[in-house]
Amino acid sequence: MSQEKILKQVEVRNPGETEFHQAVTEVYESVKPLLDSSEKYRNFKIFERMVEPERFISFRVTWMDDRGEVQVNRGFRIQMNSAIGPYKGGLRFHPSVNLSILKFLAFEQTFKNALTGLPMGGGKGGSDFDPKGKSDQEVMRFCQNFMLELEKHIGHRTDVPAGDIGVGGREIGYLFGAYRKARNEFTGVLTGKGQGWGGSLIRPEATGYGLVYFANNMLGTKNKTIENKRCLVSGSGNVAQYTIEKIIQLGGIPSSASDSSGYIVDEKGITMEKLAFIKDLKNNRRGRISEYVNAFPEAKYFETDHSADHNPLWNIKADCAFPCATQNEINALDANNLVGNKITMLAEGANMPCTPEAIEVFLSNEVMYSPGKASNAGGVATSGLEMSQNYMGYNWTAEEVDNKLQGIMKDIHDTCLAAAEKYGHKGNYMVGANIAGFIKVADSMIAQGVI
Ligand code: NDP
Numbered sequence: 001m002s003q004e005k006i007l008k009q010v011e012v013r014n015p016g017e018t019e020f021h022q023a024v025t026e027v028y029e030s031v032k033p034l035l036d037s038s039e040k041y042r043n044f045k046i047f048e049r050m051v052e053p054e055r056f057i058s059f060r061v062t063w064m065d066d067r068g069e070v071q072v073n074r075g076f077r078i079q080m081n082s083a084i085g086p087y088k089g090g091l092r093f094h095p096s097v098n099l100s101i102l103k104f105l106a107f108e109q110t111f112k113n114a115l116t117g118l119p120m121g122g123g124k125g126g127s128d129f130d131p132k133g134k135s136d137q138e139v140m141r142f143c144q145n146f147m148l149e150l151e152k153h154i155g156h157r158t159d160v161p162a163g164d165i166g167v168g169g170r171e172i173g174y175l176f177g178a179y180r181k182a183r184n185e186f187t188g189v190l191t192g193k194g195q196g197w198g199g200s201l202i203r204p205e206a207t208g209y210g211l212v213y214f215a216n217n218m219l220g221t222k223n224k225t226i227e228n229k230r231c232l233v234s235g236s237g238n239v240a241q242y243t244i245e246k247i248i249q250l251g252g253i254p255s256s257a258s259d260s261s262g263y264i265v266d267e268k269g270i271t272m273e274k275l276a277f278i279k280d281l282k283n284n285r286r287g288r289i290s291e292y293v294n295a296f297p298e299a300k301y302f303e304t305d306h307s308a309d310h311n312p313l314w315n316i317k318a319d320c321a322f323p324c325a326t327q328n329e330i331n332a333l334d335a336n337n338l339v340g341n342k343i344t345m346l347a348e349g350a351n352m353p354c355t356p357e358a359i360e361v362f363l364s365n366e367v368m369y370s371p372g373k374a375s376n377a378g379g380v381a382t383s384g385l386e387m388s389q390n391y392m393g394y395n396w397t398a399e400e401v402d403n404k405l406q407g408i409m410k411d412i413h414d415t416c417l418a419a420a421e422k423y424g425h426k427g428n429y430m431v432g433a434n435i436a437g438f439i440k441v442a443d444s445m446i447a448q449g450v451i
Pocket of ligand 1 (some may be wrong): 165260
């Protein structure tokens with residue numbers, strides 16, 4: 001089938017799912033030369049099969065809020081591809097969650113998981129439930145009712161969810177408790193668990209730490225390091241917090257953080273003490289990033305105007321950028337602002353935070369750019385390590401897990417560069433990641449026959 005036909009078919013079969021179309025188009029454009037030159041991938045209709053989830057589950061979640069009012073939400077699980085291992089990927093609780101967002105995430109996850117070198121297929125799930133402003137009891141009742149249905153479809157050898165936006169340690173705890181009760185079994189069915197009940201050391205830190213390890217590898221190709229580099233970070237959740245932490249530990253200067261209401265700029269740099277404030281604010285008090293300037297008046301807070309055509313956060317002078325909030329948070333105008341300010345490197349912590357037009361701006365201006373499926377893979381890789389530890393019934397030390405994480409990020413980095421060079425796109429991490437991930441999954445699908 002021609003390029004136009006394949007992408008057209010994805011649009012026709014998945015109407016209105018713009019994020020999914022975006023993710024599919026990016027991968028398709030990277031692997032097209034491979035499809036053109038390889039009869040086996042074409043004959044086995046590998047790409048056509050990869051864009052069709054093996055299964056997706058959609059269900060009603062009914063729960064009661066603190067006022068005794070019944071609430072109805074939607075729950076989903078996309079089981080995208082299990083050619084190389086059990087489905088693996090996070091759960092997102094956010095009002096914007098719909099099939100398009102989860103399918104794009106599950107599609108990306110399939111290639112990301114392949115890149116880690118660990119035996120994990122791709123999946124993603126979640127709900128349009130918004131944990132913001134809900135009491136702990138409401139979150140617990142929602143999680144229990146969500147799991148009442150999800151438990152029928154997952155298992156430690158079948159599908160192993162983890163956290164994502166809106167799903168942190170608290171939610172994983174409630175979800176795990178509900179699964180254990182429903183199934184009368186204690187297995188590693190979720191990752192990101194608490195350390196006393198099967199969780200891996202370094203899992204909470206892993207996405208952010210892995211991102212900065214990856215970035216340092218990128219800078220290393222130009223004989224640079226992150227030391228003394230001014231770094232813009234967006235988000236203030238799990239990924240952003242540990243990105244900031246690792247930047248500080250490696251001698252860089254993180255100078256921003258954000259949430260969906262606005263962003264703070266701290267020209268003096270976010271220190272460990274200031275980061276401790278952010279962690280307490282976001283993880284315990286569940287407050288807004290605007291409160292940062294009350295504690296540290298030398299910083300400035302700006303509200304985000306969601307109707308504006310660009311985000312001024314990306315117009316602050318810096319050397320490196322780490323978008324760690326959400327999809328499509330950097331458009332072409334933002335990218336041009338970053339380039340105008342002479343940014344040298346952008347590593348994605350969030351999934352698909354840059355629009356295709358923004359990526360084009362980076363690549364044509366020789367900004368080192370890495371896609372989330374490569375640079376944020378440290379989270380799922382460490383989830384894979386958590387699964388291994390659960391299977392073994394044994395825990396590695398923090399140092400052991402961190403060493404493995406560093407090794408995996410270096411391998412992913414080198415794999416992307418090698419694939420990019422082999423297929424004529426030297427230095428292009430996006431093409432390299434897409435091709436290397438695709439080949440691993442495609443060859444496994446072919447070996448396992450037409451099913
Ligand atoms: P969290 O829920 O912990 O934090 C998300 C952060 O992003 C919050 O600061 C949130 O602000 C902000 N945010 C969310 N949605 C929007 C929006 N529409 N506009 C602006 N800001 C927004 O999530 P994570 O840190 O876990 O995830 C962040 C990104 O990293 C996501 O893209 C996720 O898919 C990706 N990722 C996460 C991994 C993990 O291990 N957790 C692994 C790999 C990728 P607010 O509080 O106002 O909503």
